[in-house]
Amino acid sequence: MNRRQFLKDNLFAFGMLYGGKGFSYNSIFGKTSESSKVIIVRDNSLKIKQFSYNVDKLSLLLDKAMNSLYGTKDAADAWKMVVSPGDVVGLKVNCLSGKRMSTSVELVNIIISRLQRIGVKKKNIIIWDRMNIDMERAGFEINTKGNDVKCFGNDAAGFGSELAIYGEIGSLLSRTLTDYCSVIIDLPVLKDHGIVGVTISLKNFFGAIHNPNKYHEKLGDPYIADLWLVPEIKNKTKLIICDALTAQYEGGPPYKPQWIWDFNGILVGNDPVAIDYIGWQIIEEKRKERGLKSLKEVGREPNYINTAGDSNHNIGVNNPNKIEVVKV
Numbered sequence: 001m002n003r004r005q006f007l008k009d010n011l012f013a014f015g016m017l018y019g020g021k022g023f024s025y026n027s028i029f030g031k032t033s034e035s036s037k038v039i040i041v042r043d044n045s046l047k048i049k050q051f052s053y054n055v056d057k058l059s060l061l062l063d064k065a066m067n068s069l070y071g072t073k074d075a076a077d078a079w080k081m082v083v084s085p086g087d088v089v090g091l092k093v094n095c096l097s098g099k100r101m102s103t104s105v106e107l108v109n110i111i112i113s114r115l116q117r118i119g120v121k122k123k124n125i126i127i128w129d130r131m132n133i134d135m136e137r138a139g140f141e142i143n144t145k146g147n148d149v150k151c152f153g154n155d156a157a158g159f160g161s162e163l164a165i166y167g168e169i170g171s172l173l174s175r176t177l178t179d180y181c182s183v184i185i186d187l188p189v190l191k192d193h194g195i196v197g198v199t200i201s202l203k204n205f206f207g208a209i210h211n212p213n214k215y216h217e218k219l220g221d222p223y224i225a226d227l228w229l230v231p232e233i234k235n236k237t238k239l240i241i242c243d244a245l246t247a248q249y250e251g252g253p254p255y256k257p258q259w260i261w262d263f264n265g266i267l268v269g270n271d272p273v274a275i276d277y278i279g280w281q282i283i284e285e286k287r288k289e290r291g292l293k294s295l296k297e298v299g300r301e302p303n304y305i306n307t308a309g310d311s312n313h314n315i316g317v318n319n320p321n322k323i324e325v326v327k328v
Helices: 001-016 055-070 076-082 103-117 132-137 175-180 203-208 221-225 272-289 304-308
Strands: 034-044 048-051 091-094 125-131 150-153 165-166 169-171 183-186 188-194 197-199 237-248 260-269 323-327
Touching: 034 055, 055 076, 055 103, 055 169, 055 237, 055 260, 076 103, 091 103, 091 175, 091 203, 103 237, 125 132, 125 175, 132 150, 169 221, 175 197, 188 197, 188 272, 197 203, 197 272, 203 221, 221 304, 237 272, 260 272, 272 304, 272 323
Parallel strands: 034 323, 091 125, 091 183, 125 150, 183 237, 188 237
Antiparallel strands: 034 260, 165 169, 237 260
């Protein structure tokens, strides 16, 4: 047994022994800041037609969000605080639900243009998710070579050969995450999940492992939080841009037209726990408005979000008193 495997096995053993109590990951991974900012930008005139948006207005919306998050006047200066020209940037989209409830192609193209503006080469930008077919159904064009933007699923990239073991997670990681990208931008969708309550930024990295179906029991708790202890996820993910142009408050993750609404906005931040907590509350508000029971009442409260913010994980902030919500 080599040293690396020994450390992994013992980390897993301690996590199992204490069940997440009395064992802190902080000494290994460090602590997050004590407060977090979530930017919410909306424009009800964005939509041209169903699932199609005015690119100029959406670009302005994203620029406003980035300037608000980083305190800049020029959005290019904000992007320079996320990536450097020499980085290989992975755009982790969510394409499971087809074109109508996946990360917007228009939004992704705007992000690509902003990355190019600060010197990131097209060939060093990778749009990625679970499978090629999912991405094609969402409207993305697969490309694995050349000097243009790359776009492919894990079935094209492959997985590493060594299990990443943290807490109760034991998974092979996508090579796009581990081998190809130096920076990850998390691009989830704001939507309900029929098993774990909601699926936003934290759960989006189930698309980075070979065995996500294994970790939906117990409402995904603590598996979704444990996955974010993987250094390649926690350390490389520098920004979350949640696509809430069209959101879904029931029946997810598949697209169900009777339960969608036009939020006409995006949520932007650096803290996946804070983003997910605020996104969860937005979904709860819409459920209440439409006469549905809360996620807790229907047995799907996403407690994994609170687990991700607890003292053992410290991935982000789940205390609403310490989350600054800025509506631009």
